[in-house]
Amino acid sequence: MENLKNFVKKFIGVDIGGMTIKGVIINHLGEVLSRNDIVTGAENGGDAMCSNIVTLINGMLSETGVLKSEIAGVGIGCPGLIDSKNGTVVFAGNLGLDYYPLAQKVSDKVGLPVKLTNDANAAALGEAKFGAGKKYTDSILVTLGTGVGGGIVIDGNLFEGGNSAGTEIGHTVIVADGVQCTCGRKGCFECYSSASALMRKTREEMKNNASSAMWNTYTPETVSGKTPFEYAETDETARGIVDWYVKYLACGITNLVNVFRPQVVMLGGGVSEQGEKLTEPVQKLVAREIFAGMSFAPVKVVKATLGSKAGAFGAAALFM
Amino acid sequence: MENLKNFVKKFIGVDIGGMTIKGVIINHLGEVLSRNDIVTGAENGGDAMCSNIVTLINGMLSETGVLKSEIAGVGIGCPGLIDSKNGTVVFAGNLGLDYYPLAQKVSDKVGLPVKLTNDANAAALGEAKFGAGKKYTDSILVTLGTGVGGGIVIDGNLFEGGNSAGTEIGHTVIVADGVQCTCGRKGCFECYSSASALMRKTREEMKNNASSAMWNTYTPETVSGKTPFEYAETDETARGIVDWYVKYLACGITNLVNVFRPQVVMLGGGVSEQGEKLTEPVQKLVAREIFAGMSFAPVKVVKATLGSKAGAFGAAALFM
Numbered sequence: 001m002e003n004l005k006n007f008v009k010k011f012i013g014v015d016i017g018g019m020t021i022k023g024v025i026i027n028h029l030g031e032v033l034s035r036n037d038i039v040t041g042a043e044n045g046g047d048a049m050c051s052n053i054v055t056l057i058n059g060m061l062s063e064t065g066v067l068k069s070e071i072a073g074v075g076i077g078c079p080g081l082i083d084s085k086n087g088t089v090v091f092a093g094n095l096g097l098d099y100y101p102l103a104q105k106v107s108d109k110v111g112l113p114v115k116l117t118n119d120a121n122a123a124a125l126g127e128a129k130f131g132a133g134k135k136y137t138d139s140i141l142v143t144l145g146t147g148v149g150g151g152i153v154i155d156g157n158l159f160e161g162g163n164s165a166g167t168e169i170g171h172t173v174i175v176a177d178g179v180q181c182t183c184g185r186k187g188c189f190e191c192y193s194s195a196s197a198l199m200r201k202t203r204e205e206m207k208n209n210a211s212s213a214m215w216n217t218y219t220p221e222t223v224s225g226k227t228p229f230e231y232a233e234t235d236e237t238a239r240g241i242v243d244w245y246v247k248y249l250a251c252g253i254t255n256l257v258n259v260f261r262p263q264v265v266m267l268g269g270g271v272s273e274q275g276e277k278l279t280e281p282v283q284k285l286v287a288r289e290i291f292a293g294m295s296f297a298p299v300k301v302v303k304a305t306l307g308s309k310a311g312a313f314g315a316a317a318l319f320m
Numbered sequence: 321m322e323n324l325k326n327f328v329k330k331f332i333g334v335d336i337g338g339m340t341i342k343g344v345i346i347n348h349l350g351e352v353l354s355r356n357d358i359v360t361g362a363e364n365g366g367d368a369m370c371s372n373i374v375t376l377i378n379g380m381l382s383e384t385g386v387l388k389s390e391i392a393g394v395g396i397g398c399p400g401l402i403d404s405k406n407g408t409v410v411f412a413g414n415l416g417l418d419y420y421p422l423a424q425k426v427s428d429k430v431g432l433p434v435k436l437t438n439d440a441n442a443a444a445l446g447e448a449k450f451g452a453g454k455k456y457t458d459s460i461l462v463t464l465g466t467g468v469g470g471g472i473v474i475d476g477n478l479f480e481g482g483n484s485a486g487t488e489i490g491h492t493v494i495v496a497d498g499v500q501c502t503c504g505r506k507g508c509f510e511c512y513s514s515a516s517a518l519m520r521k522t523r524e525e526m527k528n529n530a531s532s533a534m535w536n537t538y539t540p541e542t543v544s545g546k547t548p549f550e551y552a553e554t555d556e557t558a559r560g561i562v563d564w565y566v567k568y569l570a571c572g573i574t575n576l577v578n579v580f581r582p583q584v585v586m587l588g589g590g591v592s593e594q595g596e597k598l599t600e601p602v603q604k605l606v607a608r609e610i611f612a613g614m615s616f617a618p619v620k621v622v623k624a625t626l627g628s629k630a631g632a633f634g635a636a637a638l639f640m
Contacts, residue, residue, distance in 0.1 A: 081612050090616050138482040152579075154479075162458040162474075163617035166581035171611045173571050175496045176512075185574070185609050192496075251493050254505070259472075259579070261486035289505050291491045292401050296410050297483035 009072035012060070012112070013126075013316025014053055015119060016040060016078045018094050021049075023056040024312045025066060028320060030130035034060040035312075042095040049095065050102065054109045073113040074106060075318035077122025077311045084164035087116045115318040117160065119311050121167060124151025125158045126314025127266050131306040136263040140256055141304060142169065143269035144198075144225075147182075148190035148252070150268070152260060158318075170194070174251050189255075192248035195225040195270045201244060202228050205237050212237035225271045232277070245271075246278070250285030257299050258291045268304035275303050329392040332380070332432070333446075333636025334373055335439060336360060336398045338414050341369075343376040344632045345386060348640060350450035354380040355632075362415040369415065370422065374429045393433040394426060395638035397442025397631045404484035407436045435638040437480060439631050441487060444471025445478045446634025447586050451626040456583040460576055461624060462489065463589035464518075464545075467502075468510035468572070470588075472580060478638070490514070494571050509575075512568035515545040515590045521564060522548050525557050532557035545591045552597070565591075566598070570605030577619050578611045588624035595623050 010033060015022040017040060025034040038056040042049045057074060061067075080092025087103020089095070107114040117125075124141035133139035133153065142150040148170030152159040161167050170190035171183045178187025179197070191197055203220040205228075206212055213235035218227050228245070231238035253265050265286070267279060283301040287294050306313060330353060335342040337360060345354040358376040362369045377394060381387075400412025407423020409415070427434040437445075444461035453459035453473065462470040468490030472479045481487050490510035491503045498507025499517070511517055523540040525548075526532055533555040538547050548565070551558035573585050585606075587599060603621040607614050626633060 081616060083616070091612065154482075159474075161579065161581035162583060163581060165612070165617040166579050168578040168611040171578045172492075172575040174493055176494050176498075176568065176571050178496075183611055248496065251496055255492040255575075256579075258488040258491045259481065259486050259576075261481035261483060263482060291488040291503055292411065292485070296401060296403070297485040 008070070010066055010070050011072050011316035011319050012057055012074040013122075013312040013314070014056065014074060014076045015122060015311030015315055016049070016053075016076065016095070017119075018079070021053060021056055022308070022312045023060055024309070024316060025060050025064060025071075026313060026316050030313060033066060034064045036060050036063075040095070042097070046089075046095075046097050046100040046102070047105070050105045050109065053106055057110050068110075068112055071112055073115060073319035074110065075122070075315035076102065076106065076114060076116045077119040077315040078102065078116060079119045082116055082118045082164055084115070084117045084160055087114060089116070113319075117158065117164065117315070117318060118151070118167075120149035121151040121158055121160055122312075122314035122318070123268065123310035124153055124314065125317050126310035126312070127268065127304045127306055128153035128156070128314075129317045129320065130313050131310060132266040132302050132304050133264055138260065138262040139264045139266060140169075140260060140262045141266045141268055141310075142253060142256075143304075144193060144249070144267060144271035145195055145269035147196070148194050152262075154260070169252070169256060172252065172255060174248060174255065189248075189252035193245070193252055198225045198228065198241070198245050198271060199223055202241055205241050209237040214238055226274075229274050229277055246281045246285065249278075250282045250289065253282060253301065254286050254289040257286060261297050262299060264300045264302060266302055266304040268307075268310065272303050279303055328390070330386055330390050331392050331636035331639050332377055332394040333442075333632040333634070334376065334394060334396045335442060335631030335635055336369070336373075336396065336415070337439075338399070341373060341376055342628070342632045343380055344629070344636060345380050345384060345391075346633065346636050350633060353386060354384045356380050356383075360415070362417070366409075366415075366417050366420040366422070367425070370425045370429065373426055377430050388430075388432055391432055393435060393639035394430060395442070395635035396422065396426065396434060396436045397439040397635040398422065398436060399439045402436055402438045402484055404435070404437045404480055407434060409436070433639075437478065437484065437635070437638060438471070438487075440469035441471040441478055441480055442632075442634035442638070443588065443630035444473055444634065445637050446630035446632070447588065447624050447626055448473035448476070448634075449637045449640065450633050451630060452586040452622050452624050453584055458580065458582040459584045459586060460489075460580060460582045461586045461588055461630070462573060462576075464513060464569070464587060464591035465515055465589035467516070468514050472582075474580070489572070489576060492572065492575060494568065494575065509568075509572035513565070513572055518545045518548070518561070518565050518591060519543055521561055525561050529557040534558055546593075549594050549597055566601045566605065570602045570609065573602060573621065574606050574609040577606060581617050582619060584620045584622060586622055586624040588627075588630065592623050599623055
């Protein structure tokens with residue numbers, strides 16, 4: 001009966017970014033009925049951002065002719081510390097929000113039920129339901145961007161931690177007394193496995209290795225997360241940087257694997273664009289380091305497939 | 321209805337140790353109706369150990385006059401890698417068991433349903449239901465013994481990880497390239513926060529500090545996990561060891577807290593006997609390092625209260 005209901009219902013997903021809010025209307029198969037973006041506008045306050053969300057939703061509804069009665073609900077992924085039970089943005093520094101009752105505000109304006117979760121959690125649910133995790137019940141998304149984010153799906157359900165304040169996987173220390181993290185700790189996973197960390201290391205190594213072939217096309221000022229991968233086959237310095245990066249990434253992933261033992265770990269974010277150049281060596285190290293070996297409960301390391309769509313899809317899936 | 325059934329039912333818990341198997345019959349409040357021990361006897365094979373479990377159970381039943389029809393089931397906590405869904409001991413090196421169908425074997429002999437979980441998971445469930453965690457829905461038990469073990473309870477339910485092969489919290493790296501661990505990795509939480517690690521550090525520091533007051537009563541050969549705590553107020557070397565230990569313990573705990581955000585972390589095992597000498601400084605560091613501070617979703621660090629009874633109690637609770 002519940003499944004039948006979901007079969008005919010449609011789902012709205014909203015993914016709030018610093019600059020842009022993405023929206024989708026999808027069906028239970030993840031097929032897109034409508035997609036649109038709008039400026040976030042949080043600099044004008046929470047209510048202004050809220051109005052933009054409502055404009056986005058109403059626009060998608062009128063474009064497609066989907067009726068509100070056909071919509072199961074509106075899921076929203078939002079950066080920051082989220083109280084998902086109460087639909088409140090507890091704290092989102094980038095958006096300037098503080099205990100802002102976002103779900104209720106949007107619900108009042110669009111007349112639909114609204115659920116709220118952290119944006120990284122939403123992306124993890126999106127990948128789990130419709131992306132690289134769709135064949136599995138237990139998955140972890142690790143996004144390698146400015147920081148290391150991600151989320152955890154257990155038995156098909158999003159795990160948000162107690163009070164929906166957990167799954168800060170980037171802020172688990174893998175090098176005690178290591179690199180200073182923005183969170184206040186030292187040696188966090190994110191300080192070694194983010195795209196920013198990879199670029200920091202690349203700059204350092206270029207400065208230390210004047211003969212590196214990376215200097216042919218880059219300066220420390222122009223490097224990106226792609227630079228060391230581009231030169232890894234021909235330049236020893238670049239190869240060393242990739243090995244360094246893979247080692248710490250595999251370390252942080254194995255930590256998660258030894259605790260959650262998912263069937264799959266999906267890599268997202270900018271660095272994951274390297275595909276098998278990244279997933280293969282990480283998979284090898286995880287296989288070597290996983291507790292009690294891979295024979296009983298194996299774990300795959302793969303590239304996430306939904307890219308920047310994952311968040312809005314996963315937000316919509318909050319009502320599935 | 322389910323609650324009513326549990327109200328009149330009794331629960332058998334069995335905790336398998338290397339030397340001794342502990343058994344209890346408890347009611348839904350955790351009140352003990354019977355308690356007994358028997359030799360493990362795994363050196364004579366799985367079936368011999370199984371017979372001992374059956375003897376233990378039948379002995380407790382006949383001692384109390386409790387009928388099998390009053391028993392909801394038999395829960396067993398067993399060391400090693402456990403397939404709890406199938407009731408199989410996948411691998412338990414200390415017991416010499418390999419894909420041994422323990423739950424089925426015991427069930428066939430006692431004529432009661434049997435559930436199996438890892439012994440550390442059982443202890444975590446025991447503490448959560450009847451010990452230091454009973455006021456909370458989300459808790460983590462961290463046992464500080466020969467290794468670092470423990471388990472995780474989410475929303476009142478035991479979390480075992482995918483294929484019940486997770487929650488190996490002692491085998492998460494907190495010092496990349498650090499001390500060699502028995503699991504094959506380097507720098508595991510267990511290599512810094514177990515009683516063994518504390519004793520290793522104490523021996524090292526005594527050797528490096530010939531004037532330490534610890535030499536008054538101990539040699540590196542006679543130290544225990546209590547030694548540095550005993551001298552911490554009067555001896556600088558001992559104080560330094562305790563600070564070292566607290567720092568790494570808080571690091572590993574904060575990692576778990578940032579992912580699971582439980583309401584309480586319970587410390588068990590030998591080192592936890594230090595009580596507030598341990599929990600207070602650990603609590604302070606966790607409060608300082610926890611993601612986004614303690615105001616929204618605070619976490620308490622406390623001493624576990626059930627001691628060696630936790631495993632059998634938690635095993636019994638598998639049927640609650």
